Amino acid sequence: MEQSKTTLNQQSIIFALIHGATYLPAAWLLKHRVFGQPVSVIIAVVPIITFSIFIFKYIKAFSAMDEVKQRVQFEAVVIGFSLIAMLLMSLFLLSLCDISNPLWFGYAYLVCYCWLFYFVGWLISKRKYGV
Amino acid sequence: MKNTIKVERAKKNWTQADLAKHIGISRQGLNSIETGKFIPSTLLALRMAKVFNTTVEILFQLDDIEE
Numbered sequence: 001m002e003q004s005k006t007t008l009n010q011q012s013i014i015f016a017l018i019h020g021a022t023y024l025p026a027a028w029l030l031k032h033r034v035f036g037q038p039v040s041v042i043i044a045v046v047p048i049i050t051f052s053i054f055i056f057k058y059i060k061a062f063s064a065m066d067e068v069k070q071r072v073q074f075e076a077v078v079i080g081f082s083l084i085a086m087l088l089m090s091l092f093l094l095s096l097c098d099i100s101n102p103l104w105f106g107y108a109y110l111v112c113y114c115w116l117f118y119f120v121g122w123l124i125s126k127r128k129y130g131v
Numbered sequence: 132m133k134n135t136i137k138v139e140r141a142k143k144n145w146t147q148a149d150l151a152k153h154i155g156i157s158r159q160g161l162n163s164i165e166t167g168k169f170i171p172s173t174l175l176a177l178r179m180a181k182v183f184n185t186t187v188e189i190l191f192q193l194d195d196i197e198e
Contacts, residue, residue, distance in 0.1 A: 066155070066156035066157050067156070067169075067171065067172055067175060068159070068163050068164070068169050069157065069160060071169065129163045129168050130159070130162065130166060130168050131157075131159045131160065131162075131163055
């Protein structure tokens with residue numbers, strides 16, 4: 001039982017890393033327009049598939065966690081989501097004032113901010129429950 | 132909410148890891164419950180009471196302020 005919980009946790013981390021390993025090269029290839037449009041579309045789909053698998057594994061791992069760890073993950077996602085919603089809202093309102101910096105707040109960076117905010121929430125929640 | 136998990140654990144001479152294994156949670160999770168940082172679900176509280184052969188009311192009590 002404990003072994004399978006560990007395996008599920010490890011699987012979700014492994015698929016998060018696989019997603020990272022497909023996302024970064026895909027972003028680089030698409031940015032530098034190495035291939036034609038049909039191939040580029042296929043390349044763009046690959047990180048989406050790996051992310052879907054990661055989400056599936058994460059949800060499976062979440063349901064196998066004990067209730068304290070579930071609470072930590074839940075709060076991490078809530079804090080992460082709230083912060084990213086706040087950032088998007090601020091960026092939208094600032095863009096209406098003609099203040100925007102796509103160099104720092106483009107779509108690619110927003111993905112990084114999502115992860116960053118999730119980890120901020122995770123650390124806050126871990127400290128709160130002393131896990 | 133206060134609890135007597137530590138006392139009950141000492142009676143059985145169990146470590147946190149032993150109790151955690153008996154009730155099916157992680158040792159860190161149990162530590163969080165024992166120190167009052169996390170309030171367990173009814174199911175977990177009942178499981179804990181069962182392994183200690185006691186009642187949930189003995190294991191968990193409301194603080195004086197909460198009462």
